Amino acid sequence: MxxxxxxxxxxxxxxxxxxxxxxxxVAARPVLFVLYAFNVEVTRAPWVTKEAMIxxxxxxWWRDALEEIGAGGTVRKHEVVDALAAVLDPxxxxxxDALVMARRWDVYSDAFEDPAxxxxxxxxxxxxxxxxxxxxLGGADEAAVxxxxxxxxxxxxxxxVPDLEERGRKPLVDGTTDGVRNLxxxxxxxxxxxxxxKAVKLAGFQAxxxxxxxxxxxxxxxxxxxxxxPLRQAATLAWMALGR
Numbered sequence: 097m098x099x100x101x102x103x104x105x106x107x108x109x110x111x112x113x114x115x116x117x118x119x120x121x122v123a124a125r126p127v128l129f130v131l132y133a134f135n136v137e138v139t140r141a142p143w144v145t146k147e148a149m150i151x152x153x154x155x156x157w158w159r160d161a162l163e164e165i166g167a168g169g170t171v172r173k174h175e176v177v178d179a180l181a182a183v184l185d186p187x188x189x190x191x192x193d194a195l196v197m198a199r200r201w202d203v204y205s206d207a208f209e210d211p212a213x214x215x216x217x218x219x220x221x222x223x224x225x226x227x228x229x230x231x232x233l234g235g236a237d238e239a240a241v242x243x244x245x246x247x248x249x250x251x252x253x254x255x256x257v258p259d260l261e262e263r264g265r266k267p268l269v270d271g272t273t274d275g276v277r278n279l280x281x282x283x284x285x286x287x288x289x290x291x292x293x294k295a296v297k298l299a300g301f302q303a304x305x306x307x308x309x310x311x312x313x314x315x316x317x318x319x320x321x322x323x324x325x326p327l328r329q330a331a332t333l334a335w336m337a338l339g340r
Contacts, residue, residue, distance in 0.1 A: 098179035099126045102133035105176070109136045115329075116298040119337040124233055124295035130179040131229050132299075134158075137176055138195065142202035143263070151203045158196050162189045188228045195224040207266035214269055215246070222249025229296045240291040247287025248300035250279060251307050258320040273314045280310035294339065301333045 106129055107114040113135075117128045141154040161180070164171040166189035171181045184192070198220035201208075208214040219242060226245035230236035253267055254276070260267045268276065284307040287300070306322050316322055324332065 098175045098182075099129055101175040102179050103129040105133045105136055109140070112302065113299050115333060116301060117295075119298050119333050120295035124293075127183050127232050128229060128295060128299075130176070130183050131225065131232075133176050134180055134192065135195075135225055138199055139202075142199060148203050152200065155196050155199055155203075159193055162193045162196070165189045166193075183232060185232075188232060191224045191228045194220050198224075202265070205264045205266065208269050211269050218246055218249040218253070222246065222252065226292060226296055226299070230292050233293050233295055236293050236296070237291070240289075241296070242290070243286040244290025244292045244297065244300065247283045247290060247307065248303045250283035251287075251300070251303035254280065254310055254317050255306060255320075255322050257317050271318075276314040276317050277311055280307045280314070283307050284311065294336070298333065298336055301336050302329065305332065 103114070103117075103125075106117065110132060113128075113132045117125050117132065120128060138155065138158055141158070142151045144154070145151055161172055161174070161177045162184075165177070165181045165184050166186040168186070171177055198217050201217055208217065223242045223245040226248070227236075227238055227241045230241045231238075257267050268279075270276070270279070284304065287303055287307065291297070302324050305324055305328070309322055310317055
């Protein structure tokens with residue numbers, strides 16, 4: 097039942113990843129639903145309160161849960177934690193702990209220090225999530241997965257820029273037209289060099305289209321005009337699911 101609860105959470109809170117999981121092989125879905133439900137919980141933790149200390153405590157709660165899972169002993173009762181305990185090994189728990197730590201940046205309004213800091217954040221969040229999924233499902237090259245995940249993470253970040261700025265955050269190191277275009281170009285290059293198991297790769301079904309839009313029209317980042325139409329989304333997802 098905890099996997100079903102995770103699927104319902106992803107469907108409500110992360111519909112793009114929900115559709116990606118539903119296009120994945122059936123055997124991979126339980127692992128993906130559990131990981132993406134965890135990601136929903138951690139991603140929203142910094143935003144449910146304006147009190148930084150409370151947000152930090154929420155993230156620490158997830159770190160403590162992952163420590164319990166990694167130790168292999170008794171874990172706290174929670175639908176997502178129960179499901180995580182059934183699929184994670186100590187290495188996966190440590191990888192997700194680094195993801196939670198990186199999400200502390202979301203609590204505050206500080207800018208990234210430099211491009212390397214932004215890269216570290218994307219690798220710890222998008223990279224660790226996708227690599228954990230790929231490793232648990234088997235048959236993946238870590239460098240290739242992390243390259244692909246970087247492209248997906250940057251595409252997701254650039255789509256979120258208007259919302260993040262409205263919330264008082266500073267998501268871009270260089271928000272100029274050239275800076276945005278160059279970031280998208282680097283991300284697209286890494287996306288195309290990267291790879292992942294199909295079940296994991298599907299979560300990035302919008303990334304290539306998004307990055308190509310930004311390279312051609314970087315002003316759309318600030319305007320928030322980067323979404324694919326529903327028909328194109330469905331066609332792209334189906335094309336990728338068929339292995340094209």
